[in-house]
Amino acid sequence: QKEVEQNSGPLSVPEGAIASLNCTYSDRGSQSFFWYRQYSGKSPELIMFIYSNGDKEDGRFTAQLNKASQYVSLLIRDSQPSDSATYLCAVNRGASYGKLTFGQGTILTVHP
Amino acid sequence: GAVVSQHPSRVICKSGTSVKIECRSLDFQATTMFWYRQFPKQSLMLMATSNEGSKATYEQGVEKDKFLINHASLTLSTLTVASAHPEDSSFYICSASRTGFNQPQHFGDGTRLSIL
Numbered sequence: 646q647k648e649v650e651q652n653s654g655p656l657s658v659p660e661g662a663i664a665s666l667n668c669t670y671s672d673r674g675s676q677s678f679f680w681y682r683q684y685s686g687k688s689p690e691l692i693m694f695i696y697s698n699g700d701k702e703d704g705r706f707t708a709q710l711n712k713a714s715q716y717v718s719l720l721i722r723d724s725q726p727s728d729s730a731t732y733l734c735a736v737n738r739g740a741s742y743g744k745l746t747f748g749q750g751t752i753l754t755v756h757p
Numbered sequence: 758g759a760v761v762s763q764h765p766s767r768v769i770c771k772s773g774t775s776v777k778i779e780c781r782s783l784d785f786q787a788t789t790m791f792w793y794r795q796f797p798k799q800s801l802m803l804m805a806t807s808n809e810g811s812k813a814t815y816e817q818g819v820e821k822d823k824f825l826i827n828h829a830s831l832t833l834s835t836l837t838v839a840s841a842h843p844e845d846s847s848f849y850i851c852s853a854s855r856t857g858f859n860q861p862q863h864f865g866d867g868t869r870l871s872i873l
Contacts, residue, residue: 677859688763688850688867689801696859733800735862743789743854745862749800 646672648746649736655752664721667750668734677699678710678717679745683732689733693719724755759785761853763865771873776838778868780851786831787853791862792824795848807834841872 652667666680677696681689695701695708695717707720715738721728731752734743760783780790790807801821803828806814813826823845825837834853838845848869852862 658825677861679862679868688864691861694859694861733770743860743862744791744803744806747801 647733647748648672648738651734651748651751652730653751655754657754657756658724658753659700660724660726661757662755663726664724664728664753664755666732666734666753668717668719668720668736669715670717670736670746672736672738673712673715673740675712675715675736676739677737678708679735679737680706680708680719681735682728682731683731685730692732692742693698695739700754707712721753726755726757758826759853759855759861759863761851761863761865764791765850765868766866767869767871768780768873769871770841772842774829774839776870777842778838778851778870780791780834780838780853780865782832782853785855787834788856790830790834790853791853792834792836793850793852795850795867796826801850804836809834815818834860836856838870841870843872846872 655701658664679694680692683689691706695710705722709718731748731750734748762781794799794802804819804830804852807826809828815821826833850867852864854860
């Protein structure tokens with residue numbers, strides 16, 4: 646089992662729809678969870694982070710964490726073509742110095 | 758916000774050249790910085806963790822004599838690819854995080870290295 650696994654893509658949604666990106670992790674001791682967006686040819690940029698069970702909202706983005714199920718998700722409401730990118734789930738497994746374990750990424754395409 | 762600056766953004770050079778890449782945290786101090794490599798259509802691969810004032814920690818399979826890391830201050834880490842060869846051509850990205858638990862990593866813009 647991979648340490649951090651994301652739902653296989655690519656994911657294609659129409660403009661205005663909700664895009665749902667999922668991520669599971671294997672280490673129950675994981676402390677913090679991050680979503681990054683990476684456009685083709687660019688470096689990753691931080692979208693959201695979540696530490697506690699439940700939902701965290703920031704604009705059109707909502708991160709959801711369920712530690713019992715070892716599951717974290719990212720919802721993008723009112724998806725726009727500019728949201729088309731690879732989304733990376735990253736997990737801090739408790740390392741105090743911030744080392745992250747990344748999933749393989751999910752490619753999202755939002756079509757007009 | 759947390760800004761990480763990386764340069765150069767692109768390097769094209771002949772085989773056998775050593776290439777130095779700089780990573781700076783502009784508005785915060787970073788005890789720890791990270792160096793990644795990414796090949797086309799693949800995910801990030803962590804190469805090493807750079808610790809200010811001490812030796813870097815390399816991931817399994819990464820040659821420490823090939824990829825030299827120096828973290829001389831709380832705002833600067835450098836990666837030197839020694840005697841680069843075409844197979845070292847890749848996208849190199851650094852990241853840094855503020856000191857403290859659960860801090861996110863912030864990435865530089867990356868360096869695209871092409872060895873002819």
